[in-house]
Every structure is written in C-alpha cells, then in structure tokens.
Amino acid sequence: MATGSSADDDARTLHQQVLARLRENILLGRIEPGQALTIRGLAAELGVSAQPVREALRQLVAERALELMDNRRVRIPPMTIERFEDLIAARIVLEAEAAARAMPYVTESLIGRLEAEDAAVNTAVAERDYDRWIGANYAFHSMLYGAAGQSAFLPLIESLWLQVGPFLRRAIRTISGHYTVDRHNEALAALRRRDTMALRIAIEADIRDGIAHIGSTLIRSEALGAGTGADAVRGPSTSSGRAGVVSEAV
Amino acid sequence: MATGSSADDDARTLHQQVLARLRENILLGRIEPGQALTIRGLAAELGVSAQPVREALRQLVAERALELMDNRRVRIPPMTIERFEDLIAARIVLEAEAAARAMPYVTESLIGRLEAEDAAVNTAVAERDYDRWIGANYAFHSMLYGAAGQSAFLPLIESLWLQVGPFLRRAIRTISGHYTVDRHNEALAALRRRDTMALRIAIEADIRDGIAHIGSTLIRSEALGAGTGADAVRGPSTSSGRAGVVSEAV
DNA sequence: CATGCCGCCATGTGATCACATTTTTGCGGG
DNA sequence: CCCGCAAAAATGTGATCACATGGCGGCATG
Structure with a gap:
C-alpha cells in the first residue's frame, strides 16, 4: 500500500505515471471542477x-483537459452551454468518422470484446457505479475506434473525452433515468451487419443520449466550475490534509 | 540580435515563448523530420x-507534433502513407464542420480579411516563398474557423496541422504545379452566398488539392523521417554549432 | 463595526545539480 | 580491412534551490 505501484511502473518515467x-x-x-490543483500539493499527494507533476500538468493543458489561467494557475476549464455543445459536435463528427473507418477491421473477436464491455457498462449502470460506467463506456468507444490500429483520430477523441469527463458525473443521475434505449446494442447490431451508415447513426445517438441532458444541468447551475473570471476557483489554500485529488500515492 | 525579444515577451513565461x-x-x-531535438541543444540555441525547453517539448508531444520514442528521445513522428491519409481524413471532417459552424458568424469584414489573406497566399505561391505560403494558408483557415470565437475544434485542427507541417514543404513544388484551381476563391464565393454546403465542398477540395500529392512523394522516399525504429534519427551528436532548429535566440 | 492597507505565506517559474542510461568514439584483435 | 568491446561524452530524468508574484488574513484606522 505504501507504494501502490503496479508491476511495470519503473518502465515508465515518473511524469508518465503522474500523467x-x-x-x-x-x-x-x-476531480471537481473548482478544485485547487497546485504543483506542490499534487506532488505531496x-x-x-x-x-x-509540472510536466504532467503541462501535458494536460496541451490536451485541453486543464486550462492555464492568467494568474498562471491551473484548473479544469469551466463549462458553459456553448462550450459543451461545441464539444459534443466535435465528438460526433470525429467519433462517427472514426467508427466508420474502423468498420473494415471489425472481426467477430472484436465484436465479442465489445459485447463484453457493453455488458460491463450495463452492470455499472444498474449498480450506479459511476467510475465503472464512464470507464467501461470509454473503453467501449476506444476499443471500437482503435480497431484500425493507431490513428490520428484517437488522441483527438481522447482530448474531447477529457474535456467533458469532469462534468459527466454530475449529470449521470439524469442519464440513468433516460437511458432506456441501448445505443451500444444498436452499434453492435450495425457492426454485425457491417452497416457503416447505421453504425454512424448509432454512435451519434449514443453520444447525444449519453450526455445531451447535461445541458439542462448546466442551465440549472449556470456555468459549472466558476464563471469567466478567477472567482471561486481556489479551494483551501493549504495543499496538505484535504480530500485528495488522486486516490493514493504513486 | 542578442535578445531578439518582442515587446511583450516578458508577459508570457519563458516556456510559452519557447513553445x-x-x-x-x-x-x-x-524542422527536418530526422533532425536531432535535444533539450540541452535547444536550450543552448x-x-x-x-x-x-523540457516543458515546451512535453506540450508538443501532447499535441502529437512530436513523438516520445522508447529511448526517451523526442523526434518528429515519421510519416507513412497510412498516417498521412489518416491525418487528411481527420482534417477534412474537422475543418469542413468547423467551417460550416463558422458560417453564421461570417461578416463582410471577415470576408475582406480572408480575401487579403488569400492574396498573401497567392503572392507567396508566385514567389515560391514556402514559409509565407504555409503561414498565410494556415492564417486563412484559422481565421475562418475562428470566426465563431473560441471553439474546441481549433486546438484539434491545429494539432493536425502540426502533424502534417513538417512534410508539407517537401511536397510544395509538386503543389505549385498542380495549384491551378484556387479553392480559396471557391470558399470565398460560398461565404458570400452564405452557402454552407458549397463551403464544405470547397474546404474539402482545398485540403485534398493542397496536400494530396504528398502521397506520391511519400512513395518515392518511402517513410519520411526514418523508418519504424530509431535509425537515422539523430543528426550530429553535438548540439552546438550546427544549422539551428530555431531561427535565433529568444 | 466596517474598511482599507500591509505583511506573511503559498505558489509558479526558471536554473542548476546528481545520477542512470544511452550513444558515440576509439582501440585492439581477428 | 572489418568487427566487437570498453571508455568517454552526451542526454533525459528527477530533485532541489532561489526568486518574483499573488492571494490571504490580520491589524490599524475611520
């Protein structure tokens, strides 16, 4: 428990592990949107x-997962309705295309693994397990898009997921209510029929269904994660002895 | 010459200037694909x-402009035909959508500025000025997509440009020969008519025309910027006293 | 009791140092 | 003349230090 390091941790650099x-x-x-993210604090954690930590934060800023403010502090970019719709639009065009481009590489084996991941998603939804829901959902999409091997699409899509990730959790209750139609099943059916157009439609529907309701959440709380300025951005000023942004020591 | 700093350089951090x-x-x-990119070398330059320099390199790795090899050294990712077509496909879907989303914000003033930038492109083509050609071309596209204000599309598109950038120059001679149809003019015409679909088509055609011929260049030189391994990646071992990756001191 | 000012503390930034690893170079043997 | 091995130089990584900046609370004052 002291180290918590996995077997091959020393194969990667520390900054990669932190990242x-x-x-x-x-x-x-x-990580809560308003939460204080300080270099020394995270390093101590x-x-x-x-x-x-510095290098990991820079990399996440480059991926737009974090934002560098004018005061040179780092935070999760506040979400607005406009930005959210922008992110959704980008996700749809990129992921629909990525799915279509993966179609030629779809095998029975891949479909099987996707089904397993989809089952994990459903289990997580049933158990209200937020982490596993998002994780399995991402794994499902990532596995599909990655079927064609490494592609320039993947890092772009990941960047988008990182930008919406912090705001998914608080809308997840709404999702559970609306999650009646299983779009993953539609996508799987399209894959079995090798129907590219149906796959595109299923992916787009999945994206819209999964997160479209965040918009209303946003309206209610109006600009999640602080407004335009730097107000309410900082948590407790001391970096030690609080909840902990990361689960445990590396 | 000693400093070469612009007026407001001290407003940004050093790492941002280097970046x-x-x-x-x-x-x-x-920067040539095979060129050695060492931290100390760039720092000295x-x-x-x-x-x-470290932080800037990390950020560029995150943007996929550079690649972190297994030996922990950094290089421009080698280009292959598959990767190139992948990048083009991503550019097309993202930029066509970004252009379409910019349409509601198009004003006469914007069209005027775009025309000016297009003129700069044509001048650069006529004068065989490579830097200005790419720069003005990027400015044209960036100005159009940015009409709608900050958008999640912009950093994604920039990442793609950074990935193809190093390989554009060597195909530019081919381009000059084929650059008969001015797709920017078609785009401008579509903007004046507020014809979104025509704009999409013009953008896609521009992307394909501008760089599609690199494929043949790639075939001739077969895997630009070294093969799969780490061969031929390093330039002269000493970091000082060579051509210089960057123009002059910061 | 409210308000504005001042000093302290935390934070980000840049530089430097020590160490492990990789790469290059030079030399000896085949 | 070529190949392999060992020494030497170079590089990336992580840690630490000094400094400037900014935020926050305490304190004096009206």
Whole structure:
C-alpha cells in the first residue's frame, strides 16, 4: 500500500505515471471542477517531487483537459452551454468518422470484446457505479475506434473525452433515468451487419443520449466550475490534509 | 540580435515563448523530420535553461507534433502513407464542420480579411516563398474557423496541422504545379452566398488539392523521417554549432 | 463595526545539480 | 580491412534551490 505501484511502473518515467493517474481522474470525473490543483500539493499527494507533476500538468493543458489561467494557475476549464455543445459536435463528427473507418477491421473477436464491455457498462449502470460506467463506456468507444490500429483520430477523441469527463458525473443521475434505449446494442447490431451508415447513426445517438441532458444541468447551475473570471476557483489554500485529488500515492 | 525579444515577451513565461517558437518552426516545416531535438541543444540555441525547453517539448508531444520514442528521445513522428491519409481524413471532417459552424458568424469584414489573406497566399505561391505560403494558408483557415470565437475544434485542427507541417514543404513544388484551381476563391464565393454546403465542398477540395500529392512523394522516399525504429534519427551528436532548429535566440 | 492597507505565506517559474542510461568514439584483435 | 568491446561524452530524468508574484488574513484606522 505504501507504494501502490503496479508491476511495470519503473518502465515508465515518473511524469508518465503522474500523467496517467491525473488523466484517469479527470476522465472519470474524480476531480471537481473548482478544485485547487497546485504543483506542490499534487506532488505531496503523489509522493513525488514537483518536477514530474509540472510536466504532467503541462501535458494536460496541451490536451485541453486543464486550462492555464492568467494568474498562471491551473484548473479544469469551466463549462458553459456553448462550450459543451461545441464539444459534443466535435465528438460526433470525429467519433462517427472514426467508427466508420474502423468498420473494415471489425472481426467477430472484436465484436465479442465489445459485447463484453457493453455488458460491463450495463452492470455499472444498474449498480450506479459511476467510475465503472464512464470507464467501461470509454473503453467501449476506444476499443471500437482503435480497431484500425493507431490513428490520428484517437488522441483527438481522447482530448474531447477529457474535456467533458469532469462534468459527466454530475449529470449521470439524469442519464440513468433516460437511458432506456441501448445505443451500444444498436452499434453492435450495425457492426454485425457491417452497416457503416447505421453504425454512424448509432454512435451519434449514443453520444447525444449519453450526455445531451447535461445541458439542462448546466442551465440549472449556470456555468459549472466558476464563471469567466478567477472567482471561486481556489479551494483551501493549504495543499496538505484535504480530500485528495488522486486516490493514493504513486 | 542578442535578445531578439518582442515587446511583450516578458508577459508570457519563458516556456510559452519557447513553445510558440518551436510550434511555428514545426508548422512551417523548418524542422527536418530526422533532425536531432535535444533539450540541452535547444536550450543552448534559444539561450535559456533546459527547464522551459523540457516543458515546451512535453506540450508538443501532447499535441502529437512530436513523438516520445522508447529511448526517451523526442523526434518528429515519421510519416507513412497510412498516417498521412489518416491525418487528411481527420482534417477534412474537422475543418469542413468547423467551417460550416463558422458560417453564421461570417461578416463582410471577415470576408475582406480572408480575401487579403488569400492574396498573401497567392503572392507567396508566385514567389515560391514556402514559409509565407504555409503561414498565410494556415492564417486563412484559422481565421475562418475562428470566426465563431473560441471553439474546441481549433486546438484539434491545429494539432493536425502540426502533424502534417513538417512534410508539407517537401511536397510544395509538386503543389505549385498542380495549384491551378484556387479553392480559396471557391470558399470565398460560398461565404458570400452564405452557402454552407458549397463551403464544405470547397474546404474539402482545398485540403485534398493542397496536400494530396504528398502521397506520391511519400512513395518515392518511402517513410519520411526514418523508418519504424530509431535509425537515422539523430543528426550530429553535438548540439552546438550546427544549422539551428530555431531561427535565433529568444 | 466596517474598511482599507500591509505583511506573511503559498505558489509558479526558471536554473542548476546528481545520477542512470544511452550513444558515440576509439582501440585492439581477428 | 572489418568487427566487437570498453571508455568517454552526451542526454533525459528527477530533485532541489532561489526568486518574483499573488492571494490571504490580520491589524490599524475611520
């Protein structure tokens, strides 16, 4: 428990480990939008020096998962309705195209693995397990788009997921209510028929269904994660002894 | 010459200045794919310490403009035909959509500025000025897509430009020969008529026309920027006293 | 009791150092 | 003349330090 390191951690650099952990926490919505993200604080939490944290934060800023404010502090970019619709539009065009381009590489084996992941999604929904829901959902999409091998689409799509991730969790209750139609099943059916157009439609519907209701959430709370300025951005000023942005030490 | 700093350089951090310079040099194809990119070397060239360079390199890796190899060294990702077609496909879907979404914000003033930029493109083509050709071309597209204000599309598109940038220059001679139809004019005409579909078509045609011929270049030189491994990646081992990746000191 | 000012503390930034690893170079043997 | 091995140089990584900036609370004052 002291280290919590997985087997091949030392194969990657510290900054890569920090980056992976932060990225996961952002994607799964474990980091609250207003939360203070300080280099020294995160370094202390993770038990590393400031150096790897700095580089990880820079990388996440480059991926638009984080935002560098004028005061040179880093935060999760506040969400607005306009930005959210923008992100959804980008997700739809990119992911529909990525899915279509993956079609030639779809095998029975892949469909099987997708079905397994879809089952995991459904289980997570039934159990109200937020982390696993988002994680399995991302795994489903990622597995599909990655069927064609490494592609320039993947990092772009991941960047978009990282931007919406922090705001998914708070809309998830709404989703559970509306999640009547299983778009993943429609996508799987399209894959079995090798119907590219139906796949595109299913993907787009899945994206819209899954997160379209965040808009209303946004309207209610009006600009999640602080407004345009730097107000309400900082948590407790001290970096030690609080909840913890990351689960445990690296 | 000693500093070469512009007026408001001190408003930005050193790492941002280094990042901007490296990014520009990559986008304009001034950095050769096989060229050695070492932290200390770049730091010496730019007259800064290693720290800002490290962070800039990390950010460019995140944007996929650079690639982190297994030996932990950084290079411009080698280009293959598959990757190139992938990048073009991503550019088309993203930029066509971005252009369509910009349409409601198109004003006469914007069209005027676009015309000016298009004129700069044509001048650069006539004068065989590679840097200005790419730069003005990027400015044209960027200005159009940015009409709607900040959008999640912009950084994604910029990432794609950064990935193709280093390979544009060597195909530019081919382009000059084929550049008979001015797709920018078609785009401008579509903008004047507020014809979104025509705009999409013009943008797609522009992308295809401008760079589609690189494919043949790739076939001739077969995997630009070294093969799959790490061969031929390094330039002269010493970092000082060579051509210079960046134009001058920061 | 409200308000504005001042000083302290935390934070980001840049530079530098030590160490492990990789790469290059030079030399000896086949 | 070519190949392989060992020494040497170079590079990336992580840690730490000094400094400037900014935010926050305490304190004096009206």
